[in-house]
Each structure stands twice: as C-alpha cells, then as structure tokens.
Amino acid sequence: MIIETLTSPVILFFILGFFAACIRSDLTIPEPFAKAMSIYLMAAIGLKGGVEVASTGFSSELLSAAVAGIALGFTLPILAFFLLRSLGKLDAIDAGAVAAHYGSVSVVTFVTAIELLTGQGMRPDGFMVGVMALMETPAIITGLLLARAYAKKTELPSGASDNRDGGSSLIHEVLTNGSVILLLGAFAIGMVAGEARFEPIKPLFAIGFNGVLCLFLLDMGLIAARRLLQTKKITVPLASLAVLLPIINGSIGTLVGTLIGLDPGSAAILGVLSASASYIAVPAAMRLALPQADPGIYLSMSLGITFPFNIIFGISLFAALANFLAKFIG
Amino acid sequence: MIIETLTSPVILFFILGFFAACIRSDLTIPEPFAKAMSIYLMAAIGLKGGVEVASTGFSSELLSAAVAGIALGFTLPILAFFLLRSLGKLDAIDAGAVAAHYGSVSVVTFVTAIELLTGQGMRPDGFMVGVMALMETPAIITGLLLARAYAKKTELPSGASDNRDGGSSLIHEVLTNGSVILLLGAFAIGMVAGEARFEPIKPLFAIGFNGVLCLFLLDMGLIAARRLLQTKKITVPLASLAVLLPIINGSIGTLVGTLIGLDPGSAAILGVLSASASYIAVPAAMRLALPQADPGIYLSMSLGITFPFNIIFGISLFAALANFLAKFIG
Amino acid sequence: MIIETLTSPVILFFILGFFAACIRSDLTIPEPFAKAMSIYLMAAIGLKGGVEVASTGFSSELLSAAVAGIALGFTLPILAFFLLRSLGKLDAIDAGAVAAHYGSVSVVTFVTAIELLTGQGMRPDGFMVGVMALMETPAIITGLLLARAYAKKTELPSGASDNRDGGSSLIHEVLTNGSVILLLGAFAIGMVAGEARFEPIKPLFAIGFNGVLCLFLLDMGLIAARRLLQTKKITVPLASLAVLLPIINGSIGTLVGTLIGLDPGSAAILGVLSASASYIAVPAAMRLALPQADPGIYLSMSLGITFPFNIIFGISLFAALANFLAKFIG
Amino acid sequence: MVATVQRKRIEILVDTPLVPRIIAIAKKIDISGWSVIKIASGGGRDGRWDHDEITGAAAKSIVLMIASEEKAGSFADEVAPLLESHGLLITIGNVEVVRGDRF
Amino acid sequence: MVATVQRKRIEILVDTPLVPRIIAIAKKIDISGWSVIKIASGGGRDGRWDHDEITGAAAKSIVLMIASEEKAGSFADEVAPLLESHGLLITIGNVEVVRGDRF
Amino acid sequence: MVATVQRKRIEILVDTPLVPRIIAIAKKIDISGWSVIKIASGGGRDGRWDHDEITGAAAKSIVLMIASEEKAGSFADEVAPLLESHGLLITIGNVEVVRGDRF
Ligand SMILES: Nc1ncnc2c1ncn2[C@@H]1O[C@H](COP(=O)(O)O)[C@@H](O)[C@H]1O
Ligand SMILES: Nc1ncnc2c1ncn2[C@@H]1O[C@H](COP(=O)(O)O)[C@@H](O)[C@H]1O
C-alpha cells in the first residue's frame, strides 16, 4: 500500500510542495486561497458524511464511535504529556501545549486518509466525520489542566491574562471554533437535505474534491518544509517524539476502533484521527490560553514532522494494522 | 413552498452562517474568496442569461420588462423615502441614502431566487438578468435628488466634497460600476457565443453554480448576523420598515410584472428584484455622494434584516403572489 | 480563424476586461484569486501534458523541441536587444531588461493558444508544456549579460546591490522560480500518475479549465488596459517594437518548429512561445538583478501591448504560418 | 553620516471609497506621492467593526504621505472641512527623511 | 491654520490571536478607538517568519491607537506585564492630531 | 510608570522583490528584527499605481524596524547608495519603546 500511496497524485503534490520549499523556491499559495480550500474541504466532507448517514440511518456504531472519540481526545494527551516532559525535557507549559495538539486532530490528514482508504476498498463510515468534529476540542481542556497542575506558580500567566473572562472566553472559543461549527453544520445540512436535495450541489462538492485536495496538499508540503527549515527549537528527542506519538496514539485508536466493532476502514480512520495532531484549532487556542508556550515547538512538531509522517507512512500503517486486527480479533 | 425553501442546502448554509455568527463563532470566509465567488456568480448568471436569449431570440417581453425595471428603479425610492422620514424618523440625508438602497437590487437575492424558482418549475426568462443589471443604478439618482431636495443647507456636504467633479465622478461611478459591467458584459458574451461556443466553458459556470452559491450564502449569513449584532442604530420602526419595504416593493414589482405580461416565474423575479436592497453597489456610491449618511443605518437595514427576510420568506411570498395574480389576472 | 478567435468566450472575456478598464470601471479581480487561478492553470496544464507523455511515451521530437526551446530562449533576446537600442532608443540597461522579457514566455498566452488551437483541430503535443517551462529562464541570463556588456560603468548597480551573493542569489532565484517548479512538478506528477491515477483528480483540472481561463483573461484584460492607460514611458517606436518583436520572434519560432519536424500545432505553439513576453517571472528577476531598469517600460510593453496582440492576432497568425510552412516544407 | 531632512509624516484614516478624494486634495497642493495601507479591522465610537465584508463601503484605509511642513499644513487646512462629514482621523508626526530633498 | 492637538501614537505588534486581549485593555482605560493592520512577514530573535500559513496562530498584527498622553501611560502600565509572556513590542510616538479633541 | 527607552522607528518603502535585500542589510548591522507591511496602492512621480496585479514586480511594501539611534544611523549609511537605483523612501522617527532594552 505504501507504493500505491506514493504514486497517488494527492501525495505527489504534497511531496512536490515539500521539495519546492527544501530547494527554497519562492512558490507560494496565497493565504486566502488556502483558507478557501480548507473551508471547501470541510464543507464537502461534512456534507458527504451527513448525506451518507441520512441514507444509512443512525447505527449503534455511530454512538460508540462518538463516545470512543471523545474519550480518546480527553485521555491521549496524558501519556503524551509525561513522555514530553521525561523524554522531551519540556517544561510543564510547553508539554501541556504540545500534548493538546496530539490529542486533537488534523482535518487534512483525515481527508487524505478517507481518499486513500476509499481508493483501496476500505471506505470508512460516513459518520466518522462527526466523530472527527467531536475530537477537535477535548484535548485542549486536558492539555490546559495538565499545564496548570504541573507548572510552577511563576511560569503561569499573571495579571491580565488569566483573569476571570480568560477562562470563560477560552471555553467559548473552544465550543464555537469555526472548523467545528462548519464540520458539524455541514454534516447536519447533509442529513437534513438527504441524497435527493444534495444532487444539485453535488458537482462542486463531490467532483472537485480530489483536485482541490491536491492543491491543498501542495500548500501543506510547502508549509511543513518551511516550518522544519526555519525552526531552531526541535531537539532530537522532540523530533523522535513527533514520530513516536502518532505511532502510539494511532495504534491505540485503531485498537479501540476494532474493539468497539467498527469495520476495518473506520477503525483505521479512528487510528488516523488519534495519530494526527492539530495545527489550526489548537495552536490558536494555545496562543490565547498558554501564551508562554513556545509556538516554535508545537507548530514544528505537529506541522513539520507529524503531519508529513502521517500522510506518507501513518495512514498506510494504521490501515494495515486495522486489517490485521480485524482478522485477529474478528 | 416555504418548507421546500427551508430544507434546500442553499438556504441551510445561509442559516448555518447566521447561527454561527449569533453564537459568536470565529468562522470567517476570507474576503478575497467571497469577492471571487461573487464575480463567479455574476459571470455565470450573465452568461446563462445571454446564452438563453441567444437561443430564444429577442421578445417583446424583454423590452417591456427592461422599461418596467428601470421605471421601478427610479420610482420605488420615493415611497420608501417618505416612509423612512415619517415612520422611521430619519433625517433627509439618511432617508435618501436608505431609499436608494431599497430601489436598487441585490444580486445574491436574485440568484438565490432563480435557483429556488427553477427548483419549483417556475424558471424565469433568461433576459431577467439584463433587467437586474439595468435596475442597479437608477435608484441612486432618485435617492440623491430626494436627499438634496429635502435636506437643510447645513446638513449638506460643504466645500471640497460637492465641488464640480463630485457630480460627474458620481455619474461616472454609477455607469461604470463593476458589477453592472460584469453582468451586462457576461450577458453580451453569452449572446455572442451562443449555446455551441458556451459548451466548453459550461462545466465551470453551470455545474459548479449551486455549490458556490451555498458557500457564498454561508458568508452572507455570517455577515448579516454580525451586522445585526454590532449595530446600535436600528430602532424598532426602522427594523419594521426593513421588513415592510420589501413586502410593499415586492408586491408592486410582482404586480407590474404580471400586468406587462410576464410569465409567473419572471413576474416573481421582478418582485424579488423590487423587494431586494443593494448592499454592494449603492453603499459605495452613498459613501461617496452622501458621506454624512450613516452607513450603520443603511447596511444594517439592507444586509442585516431585508436580505435574510427576502431569502427565507420573500422569495416564496412573491412566487405565491405571482401564481395567484397569474390566475386572477391571466 | 481570426473570427473564430474573436467569438470565443475566452477571448471575449479578455476584451470585456480591456473595455471595462478603458471606460475606467472599478471592476477588479482580487489579487489572491488571480494568483490562485494562475496556480490552478499551471498545475492543470502541467498535469495534462505529463499524463499525455505518459501514454504516448517519449519521442525524439520531445528532445529536439526541448533543445530548440532552450536555444531560442538564449538567442532571441540578442536581436531584440539591438532593435530596442537602435529603433527604440533605450539605454543598455533598459534594453537588456526588455530583451529578457521577450526571450522568455507568457504562460497564459501559451494556455490560451492551446485552447484555441485544440478548438481548431491543431492540438499540440503534450510535451510542449515541458518545453515552455524550459523556456522561462534562459533569456534572463542573456538579457543580463547584454546589459552588463553594453552599459557604462556608472549606470550599473553599485555597492551593496551587485555584491558577491547578488549573482548567486539570482541564479538560485532563476532555477527555483515558483512557476517553473510548479509546471515541471505537475508535469512529472502527471507522468508518474498516468491516465488511470489521473482519473480521480481529472474533473477539477480538466472540466473546470476553460471556465477558469475565461475569468483569468478577464483579469488580464483589466491589467493590460490599466497598464497602457497609466504609462507615460511608451514612445511610438517602443509601441511598434512591442508588436514587431512578437511577429519576428514568433515567425522564427514557428519556422524552427517546422524545421525540426514538429506537427503544425506544436510548431505554432513554439511560435507562440517565442512571440510571447514574460510578465511574471522575468519582471521579478529584473527588479532584483537590474533595479535601475524602468519597470514602467518593460511591463507596459509586455503586458500592455504584446500580450493583447498575441492573444487576439498572434495565435491565429502563427497557426496560419505553421499550416503554410507544413505544406511548403513538408 | 548620510544627509537627512526634516519632513512631516501624515497619516489619514479614511473609509476606502473616499481615498480618491483625499488623493485629489493631495495632488491639488502638489504633494509628491502617497501610499495606501489597508486596515484589517478596527473600532471606535460605533463599537467594533470588522473588515470581513463583501460590501466595500465599510472598508477602511490609511493614506500615508511624506511632505514638507508647509505642504502638510496646507493639506490639513484643505482637508479639515471634511473631517466631520467623512469621519477622518488625521495625524501628523515628525520624521527624518534620508536624502529626501524631493519631498 | 487648522487647530491640532498633541497626542500619542501607540503601536503594538502582537500575535493576531491575542489582539482581542489588547483591545480589551484599551477599552478598560477608555481609549476611544483602534485600528488593526496585518503584518505580511517579519523576523526577530527566532529568525525569519512568514505569514503564508494556514495556521492563524503564527500571524502577527499591529494595533494602532491614538490617545492622550495620560491614557497612553495607563495603557503602557496595564499592558507591561504581558510584554514578556505574549511577546509584544510597544512603541509610543508623538503626533499632532487635526481637530483631535475627542481622542 | 513603566520604563521606556528612546529608539528610532525606521520605515523603508520599497518594491516587494527588493525586501530581502533590505533585510540582508539590516541583519548585517545586527538590527534585532523587522516587520513587513503590504501597500495596497500608491502613487508618486510616475503617477498612480495600483497593486491589483498578478505581476509581483510592481508590488510595494513597507519594512518597519525599531532600532537604536546608532544602528539606525549605520543602516541609513549602508542603504543610502541604493536609494536612487532602487527607488527607496526611508523615514526615521522617534519613539518610546516600552521595556525596549533589547532593541
Ligand atoms: N483612537 C483611535 N486610534 C486608532 N484608530 C481609531 C481611533 N479611533 C477610531 N479609529 C479608527 O477609525 C474608525 C472609525 O472610528 P469612529 O469614527 O470612532 O467610529 C475605527 O473603526 C478605527 O479603525
Ligand atoms: N526591531 C524590530 N522592529 C520591527 N519589528 C520587529 C522587531 N523585532 C521583532 N519584530 C517583529 O516581532 C516579531 C517577533 O519578534 P521576536 O519576538 O524577536 O521573535 C517579528 O516576526 C517581527 O515581525
């Protein structure tokens, strides 16, 4: 499967972007265009998931997958936090911030995995989009609690930054996060509209999808490589953890998915979600809630190392693991 | 029809955006992307109208609809102006500016109406696109004349702002307005190219149309709700007028359309055009010609109240009225 | 063929943009949207070329076309340079900068030519995309060498601007230029992926192509006309050269293409490439390497005159010439 | 050290549709150039305002001009009547301009 | 010549996600308004940084405020504790504001 | 009141493709950082110019740097030879920087 992955145009565009940044080409994707593509991808994936659930109906797997996703979101940061402190030598603030990223999810990794798995006959269930949306934010809370519990008093934000509305504004920010609203909203629209009413808007959202994903991954390749080249904050232990954490979390996620009875495709996706690290929602929340944490560390790890690792190796790995576990356990 | 409207993805995306802004989500559509979508929508609607006229040929309805549209554009602001002064308690400057908005048209309301009417077997004539373009600007002139006639000397712009080139530059601005040029230009291209030459570019402009409209209305929902939440200028009488004026103007427009012999779909569209209020072309012209008028008032009314009202209720209303009048009069 | 050209929607949109700018309409295409379209067009044209080469295999024409293209890129600026100095009365710096533009290529002219030729049954070979990418940069080197050889000492950049890293950074800039990387990268992806793997991304890149080209040419029309209207630097001899140079270079290119055995469509495209003048890659390189050269001259000539000339007349001209030469020589 | 001259740095915060009017005034009193910077968002007496809108009427810009003290004064005089009606905000600061004799 | 008053021009360079926090402080001490300008790219102790990213967390902005000397002082006092943790850069300059009594 | 130090605010208006050259000079004389702001449109001796172009060659930017008087002087000296050929506009103003000892 890894060779099929590496000859897929979607992945080749990512590699092209990565390569272009490495030879320091001036190729850039205008930021509003990248944001537009990400809005399009989220709306499309949400709609398609919702339409699918509308035609298959609710199933018990949907509920157990949702509960498992939320539970993983809350608990995965704990292991990550202690590994980051012990092996990674990070202080509590930075470790909490990084752990929150690894407990949350990357939408583009998810979307790419859906495409690759579908291409190989392991199409995940439509409701996994909803599960992804639910997994975006719980880790933020765990990460913050860990940072606050273990940080020395002097390291914590003082004065204006952790005043009363600091906490409530963060909770508000987390619950009304743009990508969560868009994903769940498009999912709901897909469910309300159903297959028939989806027809007129299908061409844009279904036909254009793969091509847009190519251009978006071209940009992600540029961004990931530029992050890696610029950073001065990534030690060897941290770089290793940026590969180790997705392997650990992804294996846990795939196992949990198999145990709660998901089909191999959906279990693999739960693994990919667990393995992936956020680089949009969580960084913004961390900048607000833990401004002392160093963005150089969490962005370089999640965007510069974990994202490419998952795109190129992780997805194939968890697909193989899910197939293996399905035979073994099933 | 109102239930069909409320379960259409196009409208659901508008509601999603409105809802997201109400819970103060940080979801935003990058401005250049929104502008790109509006250019796309205008080019597509112009092209389709032109191609249609190329295949059906000119008809006498085309001419009478054009004359009716221009006449409505010039006269509708007059009633609005006096209602805004008496009921709305606005001074002459603000009343003139708001009246100009309600005499002009909203392209997106038009486009949404075309989609909804087509979906219900009431497809309007292709030439109505041309009528819309002609209705964009006459109201600006009426609104300005009213403001100048009724404003006290001291309220009017002094010194540099109403100097010689002020007037001529406004007329130039009105005649060369970007959206008018694009709509009429695409209409002309559609007519010159005809069905056969339109074929190669049809996929982008025809197939993608509905999906782009969804994303654009998502943005309009965000903008409309944010306008409403921010504003401190809207009194109860003004809010009522923002619902009353579209009902009055829309009914007049539908009636005129029926009387000049348009089919119900086209009569309904003439009603929708009359009911809709501009929020792109006219605000820019007013900022230039009547800088003393308060943008907080005219944008909140047209964007925050009238636009949502028309999208959700107005279109269905004028469709029903057109069907009723067709039976009654026809 | 010129009438077919003038009624093609692609060209009509260019004319619409040109006209809108001439009547000083405020119509504008947001810059990030224009950049997004140009990235899309380059990715699409690269992919399609690569996929085609993957299915037809390498041919000897590919190699000779590549060699011819590079040779033309290096040599065409020489004639241009001396014409610009003698007829155009430019100094060596400005003449070198302008010559570099005319030796390089315009991607949009190429893409438009592909569309027009394909529409008339003269579909060029897929590998011509690669040839275009190779022709983007050689002329920069020739132009610089000419400027340096003929400029007086005092005219040349002094101090910080031509220090050691100036040269190496220019060579780097030229080799890693974003559009070259994107074109060649997409070409390579198309070759690796092949027809079957191209299928899922084909809808976006193949179906939307013509429509996007329309909107892009609308913007080019606006830009070209605004350039022309703003400029105060274009003398009658320079304006004449901006028409003469594409005719000369395009005839040379078409002849060379025919002589090395290309089919008429591909020979015409080599003519179009030779005739076209860069307005993205070369201006940026010149601003860096020859900051004393006046952008008002080279942008007005290439963007304001040569681009419209090629789009409206040049392409038809070289197509006719290629057909004529094919009969005469073949 | 390289020669500098003392000039005024004029910053005018204005609704984007009115920028041409400001520039017309600047040209009238022969100010040599101007630069426009887009404002992303802002707020004032009317409360928060955001630029993420398709209606360009609400967009705001800063017009930046470097000019001599004399021209800056004439400019302020010319533009003052528009202050209220157009909602302008005009600030004038001192800067040294490197080799700036042409301004 | 038209009347001007002396005011402070405060410029705060800050990560975009933290802009609301700066504005909240400005409102607390009753500064009449603010304008936000987007930074396209930049660099500091961490080396070059570029804005072309989809992760808004790395975006930077300038918050520009015109205020009286007194309010500018209170603002600087209020915001100083955040300087280190939030990586702010705050500059205060003198400007003349045309008819600026309301600031 | 919080401590401030006196620094120079350097603003260089330059064609965007030449920004890296300006930054290279700033680094050479060890200026601690810089911020780049995009100019939306402008005009000078050449008449009106607009940024809405796909050819990046015509884009313009402002490079903003806070530096000590000494470094600002060295910077001006270094950059002066480029003034004519590169069409730069350089202004230097005074600002107070809050807790700005590192600049
Ligand atoms: N004191 C200030 N400092 C900086 N910008 C301001 C200030 N006051 C107002 N503004 C800007 O001017 C716009 C209009 O303000 P106002 O006229 O008070 O509604 C705001 O949106 C801000 O962008
Ligand atoms: N001396 C300076 N002048 C202007 N901007 C600066 C300066 N130092 C830092 N910056 C800006 O502040 C950001 C963060 O700088 P730093 O905190 O040094 O990493 C940079 O990306 C620049 O945009």
Ligand SMILES: Nc1ncnc2c1ncn2[C@@H]1O[C@H](COP(=O)(O)O)[C@@H](O)[C@H]1O
């Ligand atoms: N006096 C000025 N104040 C502010 N910006 C200026 C001034 N003069 C020129 N500029 C800017 O510098 C660019 C080039 O001007 P010039 O070199 O005169 O053609 C213009 O497009 C403006 O953006």
Ligand code: NA
């Ligand atoms: Na995860």
Ligand code: NA
């Ligand atoms: Na109306």
Ligand code: NA
């Ligand atoms: Na050429």
